[in-house]
Amino acid sequence: MKADPAGVLTGSHYLDGDVACGEGAMAAGCRFVAGYPITPSTEVVERIARRFPTLGGTFIQMEDELASMAAVVGAAWTGTKTMTVTSGPGFSLMMENIGLAAMMETPCVVVNVQRGGPSTGLPTMVGQGDVMQARWGSHGDYEVIALCPQSPQEAFDLTIDAFNLAEIYRLPVMFLMDECVGHMTEKVVIPEADAIEVEPRRLTDKSPEEFGPYQINGGQIPEFARAGDGYRFHTTGLTHDERGYPVMNAECHDASVRRLVGKIRDNADSIVRFEEEGMDDAEVVVVSFGITARVARLAVEEARSRGIRVGFLRLVVIWPFPEKRIRELAGSVAAFVVPEINLGQIALEVERVAAGQAVTWPVNHAGGAVHDPDAITEIIVKAAS
Amino acid sequence: MTVATKSTTASQELEHPSAPLLRMERIPHVWCPSCGIGTVVKCYATALERSGVDLDKVSVVSGIGCSGRVAGYLKLDGFHTTHGRALPFATGLKLGRPELLVTVISGDGDLVGIGGNHFIHAARRNIDLLVILINNFIYGMTGGQNAPTTPQQARSSTMPYGNFETPFSLPHLAASSGASYVARWTCLHIRRLTWSIEEAIHKRGFRFIEVIAPCPTLYARLNKLGTGLDAMRFYHDTAVIRNDADTRELDISFQSEITCGKFVDEERPTFLDLMHNHYSDQLGDRYVPTPPEGGMLHEQ
Amino acid sequence: MSSKVEIRITGFGGQGVVLAGHIIGCACAIHAGRHATMIQSFGPEARGSACSATLVISESEVLYPYLRRPDIFVVMSGEGYEKYGQELKKDGTLVFEQDLVHPTTVEGQRAFGVPSTRLAESLGKTIVQNIVMVGFFTGVTQLVPDEAMRAAVRGSVPAGTEDLNLEAFDKGLEYARKSVSQPAVGVARPILEEVSP
Numbered sequence: 001m002k003a004d005p006a007g008v009l010t011g012s013h014y015l016d017g018d019v020a021c022g023e024g025a026m027a028a029g030c031r032f033v034a035g036y037p038i039t040p041s042t043e044v045v046e047r048i049a050r051r052f053p054t055l056g057g058t059f060i061q062m063e064d065e066l067a068s069m070a071a072v073v074g075a076a077w078t079g080t081k082t083m084t085v086t087s088g089p090g091f092s093l094m095m096e097n098i099g100l101a102a103m104m105e106t107p108c109v110v111v112n113v114q115r116g117g118p119s120t121g122l123p124t125m126v127g128q129g130d131v132m133q134a135r136w137g138s139h140g141d142y143e144v145i146a147l148c149p150q151s152p153q154e155a156f157d158l159t160i161d162a163f164n165l166a167e168i169y170r171l172p173v174m175f176l177m178d179e180c181v182g183h184m185t186e187k188v189v190i191p192e193a194d195a196i197e198v199e200p201r202r203l204t205d206k207s208p209e210e211f212g213p214y215q216i217n218g219g220q221i222p223e224f225a226r227a228g229d230g231y232r233f234h235t236t237g238l239t240h241d242e243r244g245y246p247v248m249n250a251e252c253h254d255a256s257v258r259r260l261v262g263k264i265r266d267n268a269d270s271i272v273r274f275e276e277e278g279m280d281d282a283e284v285v286v287v288s289f290g291i292t293a294r295v296a297r298l299a300v301e302e303a304r305s306r307g308i309r310v311g312f313l314r315l316v317v318i319w320p321f322p323e324k325r326i327r328e329l330a331g332s333v334a335a336f337v338v339p340e341i342n343l344g345q346i347a348l349e350v351e352r353v354a355a356g357q358a359v360t361w362p363v364n365h366a367g368g369a370v371h372d373p374d375a376i377t378e379i380i381v382k383a384a385s
Numbered sequence: 386m387t388v389a390t391k392s393t394t395a396s397q398e399l400e401h402p403s404a405p406l407l408r409m410e411r412i413p414h415v416w417c418p419s420c421g422i423g424t425v426v427k428c429y430a431t432a433l434e435r436s437g438v439d440l441d442k443v444s445v446v447s448g449i450g451c452s453g454r455v456a457g458y459l460k461l462d463g464f465h466t467t468h469g470r471a472l473p474f475a476t477g478l479k480l481g482r483p484e485l486l487v488t489v490i491s492g493d494g495d496l497v498g499i500g501g502n503h504f505i506h507a508a509r510r511n512i513d514l515l516v517i518l519i520n521n522f523i524y525g526m527t528g529g530q531n532a533p534t535t536p537q538q539a540r541s542s543t544m545p546y547g548n549f550e551t552p553f554s555l556p557h558l559a560a561s562s563g564a565s566y567v568a569r570w571t572c573l574h575i576r577r578l579t580w581s582i583e584e585a586i587h588k589r590g591f592r593f594i595e596v597i598a599p600c601p602t603l604y605a606r607l608n609k610l611g612t613g614l615d616a617m618r619f620y621h622d623t624a625v626i627r628n629d630a631d632t633r634e635l636d637i638s639f640q641s642e643i644t645c646g647k648f649v650d651e652e653r654p655t656f657l658d659l660m661h662n663h664y665s666d667q668l669g670d671r672y673v674p675t676p677p678e679g680g681m682l683h684e685q
Numbered sequence: 686m687s688s689k690v691e692i693r694i695t696g697f698g699g700q701g702v703v704l705a706g707h708i709i710g711c712a713c714a715i716h717a718g719r720h721a722t723m724i725q726s727f728g729p730e731a732r733g734s735a736c737s738a739t740l741v742i743s744e745s746e747v748l749y750p751y752l753r754r755p756d757i758f759v760v761m762s763g764e765g766y767e768k769y770g771q772e773l774k775k776d777g778t779l780v781f782e783q784d785l786v787h788p789t790t791v792e793g794q795r796a797f798g799v800p801s802t803r804l805a806e807s808l809g810k811t812i813v814q815n816i817v818m819v820g821f822f823t824g825v826t827q828l829v830p831d832e833a834m835r836a837a838v839r840g841s842v843p844a845g846t847e848d849l850n851l852e853a854f855d856k857g858l859e860y861a862r863k864s865v866s867q868p869a870v871g872v873a874r875p876i877l878e879e880v881s882p
C-alpha cells in the first residue's frame with residue numbers, strides 16, 4: 001500500500017543521517033518507538049519525539065535498552081509498526097529481546113548507529129564493529145536481515161525498506177548505520193507519499209477457532225493476529241508448536257529453528273541487495289559497506305586511473321550475505337579487498353565464501369576514523385600484483 | 386454466583402469452574418502439587434469473569450519462572466516473555482493499543498530481582514497495568530536460589546547457611562515508587578484476593594497486588610516448613626489484615642507475622658492521562674493521539 | 686583549484702557554528718544544485734570552547750566527507766583560530782570575527798575580517814552574530830548565489846525569526862560589499878560558474 005501522507009515530509013531537505021532515518025521510519029508507518037539516549041543515535045529519537053504527537057504515534061523513553069527492546073516487541077503485537085534506536089552499548093543490552101523478537105517472529109526495526117567498541121569505546125566516533133553482533137548477537141541459531149546505508153538519503157530510503165522487510169519476513173531487521181553517516185548532513189529528497197510503497201501488517205483472515213499463531217499453511221511465514229482482536233492466542237520465547245504452546249523436545253526445536261533460519265536463507269535471493277561496478281574486466285574486487293564503501297570508491301577510481309582492473313561491490317543488505325555473487329566472482333577474480341572499520345568481520349565472510357578460490361585482503365582499523373583512501377589504494381595495488 | 390453453580394452441576398466429568406478461561410488442553414500444568422501459583426490463577430480468572438470486562442481485550446504478560454508460566458494457561462491473549470521484562474513488554478502493548486486491559490502476572494525474582502528497575506519505573510510512570518506478583522520468597526524454577534524477597538535467616542540453595550541480605554518489602558517499594566493501588570494477600574485469602582483483583586481491574590494506573598504463595602518443593606523443603614497445607618495453617622495463624630497500614634511497617638521476617646490488606650488506593654493521573662493532557666495543552670489541535678484500537682497501518 | 690571546496694567553521698559554543706554550517710550547506714545542496722556534506726564536531730569537543738563544523742562542497746558526489754585541508758576557514762573565536770588556524774591551505778581564505786580573532790596570515794592566504802558581533806548588536810540581538818558572519822562569508826567568497834543563501838537562512842532559522850535573520854544576513858553581506866573590493870576568487874571561481882535557481 002501507499003504511505004500515510006501524515007508521516008511523509010515530502011520535499012528536499014538538508015538532514016543528517018540520524019534525522020533522515022527518523023523520517024524514514026515515520027514515512028514507513030512506524031507509530032511506536034521506545035528508546036534510551038545514546039550517542040551517536042539520539043537524534044533519531046529526538047526527531048521522532050518531536051513529530052510523533054502530531055502523527056498518532058507514541059514515543060517513550062524507557063529506563064534502559066533492555067526495556068526499550070521489550071516494549072518494542074510488546075507494541076508490535078498490537079499491529080503497530082515499531083522501532084528502537086541505539087548504539088553499541090545499548091545494542092548489547094537489546095540482544096536478549098532481539099532473540100525474543102526472532103523467536104516470537106515479531107516484525108520490528110532495530111537501528112544501531114555504530115560507534116567504536118568494545119564497551120563504552122569511542123562514543124562520538126565512527127565504527128563498524130557490530131556487523132557480526134548484528135547477526136549473531138543473541139544466543140542460539142536465527143537469521144536476521146541487516147541493511148547498511150552510506151548516506152543520509154539512504155538512511156531515509158533504506159529505513160523504509162527495513163520496515164517492509166520486517167513485515168514480509170516477520171523478524172527484527174537490523175539497521176546498521178554508523179556515526180559518520182548518522183552525523184553527516186546532506187541533501188535528502190523525500191518523495192510524495194503515494195510514491196512510497198509500504199508493507200502493511202497483514203492480519204489473518206481465519207476465525208479464532210481455526211487460527212494458530214505459528215501455523216504455516218504451506219509457506220514459511222505464519223499469519224498474524226494482533227492482541228485485542230478476540231483470537232486469544234498465546235506466544236512464548238520458549239520453543240513452541242503452531243499453537244504457540246511450549247514443546248520441550250529436540251524434534252520440535254529443530255523444526256522451529258530450521259524454519260526461523262530457512263525463511264531468510266531460502267529467500268536470500270530476493271533479500272540480498274548490492275551494487276557493483278567495473279566487474280567486466282575486474283581482477284580485483286573491493287567489497288565494502290556503509291561509509292567505508294564511499295571512501296573506498298575513491299580508492300577504486302584512483303587504482304583504475306593507474307590501470308588496475310578493479311571492480312567494486314557495495315553491500316546494501318549486509319545480512320543475508322550475497323554468497324552466490326561472491327562465490328561466482330571468486331571463480332573469476334584473483335583477489336578481494338575488504339576495507340571495513342573493524343578488525344576483519346566481513347573480510348572473514350568473504351574469505352569463507354571465496355573458499356580459497358581468490359585471496360582476501362582485509363584493510364582495517366578498529367574505529368575512530370574513516371579510512372584514508374590511499375591506504376585502500378595501496379592494498380588494491382598489492383592485491384593486483 | 387455463576388461460577389459456584391457451574392462447579393456443582395457435576396456430569397460424569399467435572400468441569401473446572403474456570404474452564405472457559407483456561408487452556409484446558411494444556412492441563413496438566415507444570416506446577417507442583419500444592420504450589421500456590423494455581424490459586425492465583427483461579428482467583429484472577431474468577432475476578433475477570435465477575436468484572437464483566439470484554440475478555441477479548443485482556444492481555445496477560447508473564448516473565449520467566451514457575452510464576453511466569455501463568456500467561457500460558459489462561460485463554461486470553463498471552464505473552465510469555467523474557468526473564469524480568471514482562472513490565473516493559475506490557476508497557477509496549479498498552480501504549481500500542483490503549484484500550485487493552487493489560488495484566489502482568491509473574492514471580493518475585495522476575496519482577497523485582499532481574500526486573501527491579503522496570504518495576505520502579507513502571508510504578509513511577511503510573512502506567513495502566515495490573516500487576517500480580519507471586520511471592521514465594523525464592524527462585525522456584527531454577528531450584529531454590531536466593532531472591533530479593535527471601536527473608537533473613539531463611540535458607541535458599543545459594544544461601545545454604547541462611548540468608549543474611551535484607552529483603553525488599555514489596556508494598557513499600559511499589560507505594561514509594563508511585564503505584565496507585567497496593568495490596569498484599571496470601572494464598573489463603575482467596576475471597577479477599579479475588580475481590581481485590583476485581584477491584585483493581587476497574588481501577589486505572591499502576592495497580593500492584595502481592596500474593597504470598599507457598600513453594601512446598603523448594604522454599605518449604607529447604608526451610609523444613611512442611612507441606613502446602615502447613616503453609617495454609619501458617620498463613621491462618623500469622624497473617625493479620627490491616628488495611629491502610631503504613632507501608633513502612635510491612636517487612637516480612639522469617640516465619641513471623643505477615644501483614645495483609647489494601648494499603649494504597651489513590652486515583653492519580655496515569656502515564657496516558659499525563660501524556661494526553663500535556664500534548665493537548667502544548668500542541669492543541671495539532672495533537673493526534675494514538676487511537677484506542679492502536680496505531681496500526683490499515684489497508685485503505 | 687579543483688571543483689571541490691573544503692570549509693571549516695569554528696567558534697565557541699553558543700555562537701551558532703553548526704547553524705552557520707547548515708545554512709551554507711543547505712544553500713549549496715538544496716538551492717544551488719551542488720553536493721554539500723556537512724559534519725559537525727561531537728562530544729566533549731562540541732561542548733567546549735572550540736566548536737566546529739566542516740563542509741565539503743563539490744560539483745560531484747562527495748565521497749570523502751571529511752576535510753583534508755580547508756580552502757576556507759571561517760573563525761569566530763580566538764580559541765578556534767588557535768586550534769585550527771594551521772590547517773588552512775597555503776592559498777586558502779580566512780574569514781574572521783575581527784574583534785575576537787587576531788590572525789597572522791601566511792603569504793598567499795587572504796584574510797577578511799568583519800565585526801560581526803558589533804553588527805549583530807546594532808540589530809539589537811547578538812544571537813544573530815553567526816548569520817551576520819554567514820552574510821559576510823557570502824559576500825567575500827561569492828561561493829553561493831545570494832538568493833540561495835537567503836533561501837537557506839529563511840528555511841533554517843526558527844519560525845518567526847526569519848526577518849531578523851535576513852536583516853542580519855544583509856548586514857554582513859553589505860559589509861563585505863563595502864569593505865572588500867575583490868572577492869576571494871581563487872576559491873570562488875569553479876563554483877560560481879553555474880548558478881541554479
Ligand SMILES: Cc1ncc(C[n+]2csc(CCOP(=O)(O)OP(=O)(O)O)c2C)c(N)n1
Pocket residue numbers: 449450451452453468491492493494495496519521523524525526527532
Ligand atoms: C536472563 C536470564 N537469567 C536467568 C534465567 C534463569 N531463571 C529462570 S526462572 C528464574 C527465577 C524465577 O524466579 P521467580 O520470578 O521468583 O519465579 P518462581 O519460579 O519463583 O515462580 C531464573 C533465574 C533466565 N531464564 N534468564
Ligand code: SF4
Pocket residue numbers: 415416417419420421422451452521525526599600601602603604
Ligand atoms: S518449584 Fe515451587 S514455585 Fe515452582 S511449581 Fe514447584 S512449588 Fe510451585
Ligand SMILES: [Mg+2]
Pocket residue numbers: 450492493494519520521522523524525532
Ligand atoms: Mg519466586
